[in-house]
Amino acid sequence: MSSLPIVDNFKMCMTKKYMTFQGRASRGEYWKFVLVQFIIMLIVGIIAWMFTFDEVTLDIITTLVGLPFLLPSLAVQVRRLHDLGRSAWWLLLHLVPYAGSFVLFIFSIMKGKPEANEYGPVPNYSYYGEQ
Secondary structure, eight states: OOOOOOHHHHHHHHHHTTTSSSSOOOOHHHHHHHHHHHHHHHHHHHHHHHOOHHHHHHHHHHHHHHGGGGHHHHHHHHHHHHHHHGGGGGGGGGGSTHHHHHHHHHHHHSOOOSSOTTTTTTTGGGGGSSO
């Protein structure tokens, strides 16, 4: 089992696994994607805030920049749940205010199953390297 550098991991999630809801995602894959996405949105938010004087324009800019992250975010979260042996239906916990997102956060930091499960083998990122 290998790991990808943070930028390669983000590129993999945004291209090769853009809408891949099957399979598994390790904690590293999930959290590296979340970190880069957060940094990008933070930088865009700060730049938009510096050059924008009204709240509506700021919201439109951040929404437009965040839209391409919607499907990959859902996909990597589903694959992360699969790594724990849980189905994607657990994402509906986001509909429960506060507690649901907290439970999903706890799931995201839990260690994945070390053996193959019904969602596939343990993630191996060695073949996603330089190509």
